[in-house]
Structure formats: structure tokens, C-alpha cells
Amino acid sequence: MSGKTEASKTIRQLIFVVVGMFGFGFAMVPLYDVLCDVTGFNGKTAGKYTAKEVQDVREDRLVTIQFLASNNANMPWEFRPKVRTMKVHPGKLNTVEFYARNITGETMVAQAVPSVTPFHAAEFLHKTECFCFEQQQLEAREDLDMPLRFIIDSQIPEAVKTVTLSYTLYDVTEQIGLATN
Amino acid sequence: MSAVIEEHHHDGHHHGPDKGIMRWVFTTNHKDIGTLYLWFSFLMFLTGGVLALGIRTELFQPGLQIIQPEIFNQLTTMHGLIMVFGAVMPAFVGLANWLIPMMIGAPDMALPRMNNYSFWILPFAFGMLLSTFFMEGGAPNYGWTFYAPLSTDYAPPSVTFFIFAVHMMGISSIMGSINVVVTILNMRAPGMTLMKMPLFVWTWFITAYLLIAVMPVLAGVVTMMLMDIHFGTAFFNAGGGGDPVLFQHVFWFFGHPEVYIMILPAFGVVSAIIPTFARKRLFGYDSMVYATASIAFLSFIVWAHHMFTVGIPLAGELYFMYATMLIAVPTGVKVFNWVATMWQGAMTFETPMLFAIAFVILFTIGGLSGLMLAIVPADFQYHDTYFVVAHFHYVLVPGSVFSIMAAVYYWIPKWTGNMYDETLGKTHFWLSFIGVNVTFFPQHFIGLAGMPRRIPDYALQFADWNMVSSCGAFLFGFSQLLFLFIVIKCIRGGKKATDQVWEGAHGLEWTIPSPAPYHTFTTPPTSMKEAHG
Ligand code: HEM
Numbered sequence: 001m002s003g004k005t006e007a008s009k010t011i012r013q014l015i016f017v018v019v020g021m022f023g024f025g026f027a028m029v030p031l032y033d034v035l036c037d038v039t040g041f042n043g044k045t046a047g048k049y050t051a052k053e054v055q056d057v058r059e060d061r062l063v064t065i066q067f068l069a070s071n072n073a074n075m076p077w078e079f080r081p082k083v084r085t086m087k088v089h090p091g092k093l094n095t096v097e098f099y100a101r102n103i104t105g106e107t108m109v110a111q112a113v114p115s116v117t118p119f120h121a122a123e124f125l126h127k128t129e130c131f132c133f134e135q136q137q138l139e140a141r142e143d144l145d146m147p148l149r150f151i152i153d154s155q156i157p158e159a160v161k162t163v164t165l166s167y168t169l170y171d172v173t174e175q176i177g178l179a180t181n
Numbered sequence: 182m183s184a185v186i187e188e189h190h191h192d193g194h195h196h197g198p199d200k201g202i203m204r205w206v207f208t209t210n211h212k213d214i215g216t217l218y219l220w221f222s223f224l225m226f227l228t229g230g231v232l233a234l235g236i237r238t239e240l241f242q243p244g245l246q247i248i249q250p251e252i253f254n255q256l257t258t259m260h261g262l263i264m265v266f267g268a269v270m271p272a273f274v275g276l277a278n279w280l281i282p283m284m285i286g287a288p289d290m291a292l293p294r295m296n297n298y299s300f301w302i303l304p305f306a307f308g309m310l311l312s313t314f315f316m317e318g319g320a321p322n323y324g325w326t327f328y329a330p331l332s333t334d335y336a337p338p339s340v341t342f343f344i345f346a347v348h349m350m351g352i353s354s355i356m357g358s359i360n361v362v363v364t365i366l367n368m369r370a371p372g373m374t375l376m377k378m379p380l381f382v383w384t385w386f387i388t389a390y391l392l393i394a395v396m397p398v399l400a401g402v403v404t405m406m407l408m409d410i411h412f413g414t415a416f417f418n419a420g421g422g423g424d425p426v427l428f429q430h431v432f433w434f435f436g437h438p439e440v441y442i443m444i445l446p447a448f449g450v451v452s453a454i455i456p457t458f459a460r461k462r463l464f465g466y467d468s469m470v471y472a473t474a475s476i477a478f479l480s481f482i483v484w485a486h487h488m489f490t491v492g493i494p495l496a497g498e499l500y501f502m503y504a505t506m507l508i509a510v511p512t513g514v515k516v517f518n519w520v521a522t523m524w525q526g527a528m529t530f531e532t533p534m535l536f537a538i539a540f541v542i543l544f545t546i547g548g549l550s551g552l553m554l555a556i557v558p559a560d561f562q563y564h565d566t567y568f569v570v571a572h573f574h575y576v577l578v579p580g581s582v583f584s585i586m587a588a589v590y591y592w593i594p595k596w597t598g599n600m601y602d603e604t605l606g607k608t609h610f611w612l613s614f615i616g617v618n619v620t621f622f623p624q625h626f627i628g629l630a631g632m633p634r635r636i637p638d639y640a641l642q643f644a645d646w647n648m649v650s651s652c653g654a655f656l657f658g659f660s661q662l663l664f665l666f667i668v669i670k671c672i673r674g675g676k677k678a679t680d681q682v683w684e685g686a687h688g689l690e691w692t693i694p695s696p697a698p699y700h701t702f703t704t705p706p707t708s709m710k711e712a713h714g
Pocket residue numbers: 326440441443444486487505506508509512547548549550551552554555556560563564565569572573576577580581
């Protein structure tokens with residue numbers, strides 16, 4: 001045996017690894033977010049878009065865009081797109097509206113989370129205005145038309161003929177700390 | 182060699198174990214702790230087995246018979262958790278405790294007191310986990326992979342107990358692994374260089390590092406769940422800015438190395454048994470060590486092969502596909518070496534050898550279905566079907582579990598001083614071998630035909646093979662009672678074992694008397710001639 005000190009040195013090193021790996025687990029959270037932002041993994045769309053230059057409108061191309069709205073479980077609101085599908089020219093600014101209604105008797109706050117399929121189309125969908133950029137607070141039985149303005153980038157690959165933009169509506173009333181009654 | 186052997190007729194005053202139950206509660210003796218781990222593991226194996234038979238009973242016929250879907254989900258979840266963390270992992274820790282000191286010529290594990298704690302945490306962890314069956318809302322029902330938000334927003338209240346149970350198991354494994362590493366690094370007898378260590382010691386050395394690296398990540402992911410559930414964070418809640426897919430990345434970063442944690446020590450066991458009964462040295466010792474190390478390394482960079490269908494960019498799919506297939510190379514090296522060891526050997530087929538050979542064949546079948554799953558476009562079809570269930574049961578049951586049984590038959594004469602009943606042992610082997618294949622081979626077919634996993638009811642076209650599978654499961658399950666009987670019979674008596682036990686056995690553990698005295702190698706052995714086979 002090479003003595004106690006040798007052993008305690010090994011133990012210290014191993015405990016250091018244990019603590020380090022516990023930290024690494026948590027470090028995966030910001031790492032993952034950075035990766036998603038950079039690459040558009042997961043169909044996450046970017047935040048508010050401000051055009052760097054005016055894009056040429058591709059009059060020769062039409063891309064179908066489909067809108068989906070769904071509620072996360074336990075979210076009672078009525079939530080739907082006013083048009084389900086449209087054909088747009090890449091490079092052109094479009095506006096659509098989503099409809100939301102709080103069918104409950106209480107004030108609630110909601111957050112919509114977008115997702116794009118196919119995933120690699122996410123970086124070509126630019127939103128200049130979106131209800132998902134902020135939370136929506138609706139009084140009991142109040143309703144609201146929520147605008148979405150977007151441009152499909154004129155550089156979107158030719159292979160992409162259809163893009164699906166889906167929103168899931170989450171109840172965040174409790175997280176916001178709004179009194180529920 | 183007689184100088185290294187401790188007095189056979191020990192005097193009992195200083196060297197023998199304490200009497201009564203307190204011996205087991207306070208013991209710091211590696212052999213006692215090894216025994217405790219092995220019995221605990223067997224108890225969990227039977228518990229998990231009962232749950233599995235519940236599952237197979239419901240799946241015997243299509244339609245809902247006796248187990249309601251809510252309970253069914255609890256059965257699949259608890260079966261997986263108990264088998265992985267309660268049966269397979271503790272069994273290997275038990276073998277490590279018994280064998281590593283005897284194999285490297287050390288008197289005990291380096292940290293005996295901690296060794297006692299690591300074991301005694303486990304009964305509490307599993308007691309807590311099992312108690313969730315009686316709680317409001319029932320036991321965990323979100324699968325052994327506990328994907329969030331199913332395991333957070335939609336989980337029964339018992340999830341908090343589940344989280345603490347996982348924390349306790351993690352602490353136990355980490356302490357056990359630190360012990361293994363420190364023992365191997367600091368307690369080897371003079372002359373026992375690293376490259377002379379038996380492969381079982383090597384594979385455990387590497388496994389211990391894997392455990393130390395990934396158990397903290399598992400602890401991290403359940404901690405995040407705990408925070409999401411109770412402290413209003415949103416790691417995995419998209420509404421609050423989190424991401425459920427993140428859960429899968431963190432989980433599988435732990436999860437894939439975890440599956441190798443359950444197989445590397447098995448490689449070590451088989452590498453000890455095959456040379457003994459082939460009466461040849463292990464073919465390619467060095468390449469075995471390097472292959473084990475490469476498998477361990479690769480296991481960190483392939484995790485997303487469990488997530489091909491969540492939506493990864495094409496480049497990611499390709500990378501994870503090729504990286505996963507790369508693991509087949511070092512695995513293939515091992516299989517080749519085992520076969521080459523048997524080649525032209527003077528083979529005999531005692532029970533440990535039968536289990537070891539079955540391991541080589543059936544584990545390879547599991548590896549091949551793994552390769553099929555690694556093909557991205559194919560996995561889009563196979564994912565979450567019974568084909569995956571067939572894959573991982575082939576690597577885990579006739580893989581890990583068979584290796585544990587082989588190890589018990591191989592070393593039990595050393596532990597008890599008695600030979601087990603060879604006829605019964607062979608009977609146990611053949612019943613298990615038939616049972617395993619009848620249970621899991623048909624699951625390939627129903628999986629390819631599209632039957633999803635984790636469902637209590639299924640379409641009519643899957644009925645026949647499910648019935649076959651259920652029959653196999655009952656055969657396999659009840660055969661294990663025979664195993665229990667054989668072990669107890671062997672403890673109570675039987676033909677006396679010689680010190681070497683097996684004609685072809687080499688290694689330090691075969692130089693000490695049978696049964697192994699309570700304390701061995703209190704003075705280190707002097708000759709390393711016998712180190713590995
Ligand atoms: C050549 C080696 C292997 C390859 C290529 C491989 C590949 C894969 C792939 C691609 C999957 C994901 C399938 C899906 O969910 O669609 C998978 C699942 C799995 N594998 Fe393997 N595997 C190998 C060896 C092993 C070993 C040695 C073990 C354990 C001892 C193992 C245990 C598992 C488990 C438990 C799962 C399922 C996890 C779950 O979803 O519950 N595999 N394997």
C-alpha cells in the first residue's frame with residue numbers, strides 16, 4: 001500500500017470530478033440554448049426581426065404556410081388562427097391574425113410558444129411582429145385578435161414548398177403571480 | 182505460494198465475523214458487503230420480475246383484462262427502474278466487492294466504512310421507491326426514462342419521492358465507485374501492474390469512472406425536475422422559456438453511458454470464465470483493455486441516437502448515426518477475442534461456461550439489432566416499438582443478467598467452499614436460455630410489424646407472438662426460483678471445493694483456500710505468476 005496520503009489525493013480528485021459533472025449537467029442548459037439560437041435546432045424561431053435590407057419579392061415562387069394553434073394541457077382558452085393556410089411570395093410582408101378568448105370566469109395570462117417544421121426552415125421565417133413576443137392577459141370571457149406579421153426569406157431553399165408554423169398556448173398565470181381569484 | 186495463504190483454521194477471536202444481525206449492519210468487510218449487495222440485488226430481481234410478469238399477463242391477449250392502463254404504466258416504469266438500479270447495478274457492485282480485493286491481492290476495499298454506507302443507503306432508497314405504490318396517485322408512471330414534462334407537469338405526487346430515491350441511489354453508486362477506483366489505484370499487491378490486472382478488475386475500473394462522470398448528471402437532471410415542480414423554474418417547461426427536448430439531452434447524456442455501466446463488468450466476467458473452461462489464455466488481453474476504454478469513451482458522444490425522432494438537423498443525425506456504429510468496432514474486437522480464446526481450446530461445458538457462451542451469442546444478437554436501430558431512417562420506423570424492447574432486453578438479460586449468473590456459478594465454490602449441484606445448474610441454464618429467447622425473440626417480429634412499446638392493449642395482428650412471449654416470460658421467471666434453490670443448497674453443503682476449484686482457473690483468488698477466509702491477503706502475495714489467465 002502506498003499510504004493514506006496517496007489515497008486521499010485520489011479521493012479529492014474524484015470528488016472534484018463529481019462536483020464538476022453535477023455542474024456540467026446544469027451548464028448543458030445555457031449551452032443548449034446557445035446551440036439552438038445559432039443553428040435553429042428544434043424549429044425555434046428567432047425574436048423580433050428587423051430587416052437589414054429590403055428583400056426582392058420572389059413573384060415567381062409561392063410557399064404554402066400553414067398555421068396551427070394548440071393548447072397546452074389544462075389551458076382552457078379558445079385559441080385558433082383566423083386563416084389556416086395561405087400561399088405567400090418569399091420576400092413579401094404578410095399579416096395574419098390569431099384569435100384568443102378566455103372562456104373562464106377569471107383573469108388569466110398566457111404565453112404562446114412557436115415552432116416551425118421543417119426545422120431548417122426556421123431561420124427563413126422572420127417575424128416583425130408577433131403576439132408570442134409578449135404575454136397576453138385577458139379578463140374573464142374577454143377575447144382578442146392577435147396580429148402576426150412575417151416575411152419568408154427570399155433565400156429559402158427551393159426544396160421547401162410548405163412551412164408549418166405552430167403555436168402552443170401555455171397558462172402562465174401562476175408563474176406571473178397573478179392572484180387567481 | 183503457501184506463504185501468501187492465510188491460516189485456514191482461523192481462531193475466531195480476532196479474525197472471524199461478529200455474531201448475529203449486527204454483523205451485517207456494521208460490517209466493513211468486503212466479503213460481507215459483497216454478499217449483502219448480491220442478496221439485495223436478487224431480491225430486487227425477483228421484485229422487478231413480479232412486475233414484469235404482471236405486464237406479460239396483461240399482454241397475454243389483446244384487450245384489457247386484469248390490469249388497468251394507469252397501473253400498467255406504473256408496472257413498466259417500476260420494472261425498468263428496479264431492474265436497472267436495483268438488480269443489475271448492485272449485483273455488479275457486489276461482485277466488485279467480493280472479487281476486486283481478492284484479485285489484486287488487497288486485504289479489503291480502500292474505504293471500508295464508506296463501503297458500508299454505500300450499501301445501506303440502497304434498502305432505504307428502494308423502500309422509498311416501492312412505497313410510492315401505496316401513495317395517492319400511485320407510483321411513477323412516466324417510464325424509466327421519465328421524460329419531462331410527463332414526469333413534472335403530469336406526474337403523480339409521488340414523483341418527489343422518486344426524485345429523492347434517485348438521489349440516494351446516485352450517492353450510493355458514486356461512493357461505491359470512488360471506493361473501487363481508490364482500491365485499484367492504491368491497494369494492488371507489489372508486482373501487480375495495471376496491465377497484469379484481471380480483466381474483471383479493468384472493466385470495473387473503467388466502469389467506476391463512467392459512474393463518477395454520469396451519476397452526477399443524473400442527479401442534476403432530477404434536481405432540475407424538482408425545481409420545476411416545486412420552485413417555479415422552467416427548465417423543461419416551454420411556456421416559461423424552457424425546453425422539453427433539453428430534458429432528453431441531459432437524460433441521455435447520462436443514459437447511454439449508463440447502459441455501458443451495465444455491460445462492461447459483464448465483459449470482465451466473461452473474459453475470466455471463457456479462458457478457464459477453454460483451458461487457454463485469454464486471446465488479446467491488451468486489445469481487450471483498449472477496446473473497453475474506447476467503448477467507454479465513445480459512450481459519451483453517441484447519446485442522441487435515442488432521440489433521432491425529436492427533430493435533430495440532418496448533420497446531427499448523420500454524426501450520431503456514424504458515431505454509434507463506431508461502437509460496434511471495439512465491441513466486435515471483444516467478441517472476436519472470446520471466440521478466438523475458445524478456438525481449438527480443450528473446452529468443457531460446466532454451468533458458468535454455458536452462461537458465458539450464451540452471453541457471447543445472445544449479446545451479439547442484441548448488438549446487431551442495436552446497429553439496425555442506429556440507422557437513422559430505419560430508426561424512424563423502429564423507434565418506440567417492441568423492436569427497441571427486444572434490442573435492449575437481448576443486451577441486458579442474456580447479456581448483463583446471464584453474466585451475473587455465470588459469475589455466481591463460477592465463484593460460488595470459492596465463496597461457500599462447496600460445489601453447486603451441476604445437474605441443477607445446467608437445468609437452470611437451459612430453462613433460462615429457452616425462456617429468454619422465447620420471451621424476447623418474438624418481440625423483434627411484433628416490433629417490426631409496428632407494435633408500440635409501453636401499451637396495455639394492442640391490435641389483433643400482434644396477438645400470437647405476444648402470447649408466445651408471455652409464455653416464455655413465465656418460464657424464465659419461474660426458472661429463477663430454481664436458481665435461488667441452487668444457491669441456498671450450495672451454501673448449506675455439497676461436494677467440497679478445492680482451492681483452485683476449476684482445473685483451468687488462474688488468478689490470485691484461486692490461490693486462497695475455499696471457502697475464502699474472512700480476511701485474505703493481510704500480507705500481500707509475493708508472486709504474480711498467477712495474476713491473470
Ligand atoms: C453495438 C452496440 C449498440 C448499439 C449500436 C445500440 C444502439 C441503440 C439505439 C440506436 C437505441 C435507440 C433505439 C430507439 O429508441 O429508437 C438503443 C436503445 C437502447 N439500448 Fe442500445 N445499442 C447498443 C448496445 C447496447 C448495450 C450494450 C446496452 C445495455 C447493456 C443497450 C441498452 C439499450 C437500452 C436500455 C435502450 C433503450 C432505452 C429506452 O428507450 O428505454 N444497448 N440502442
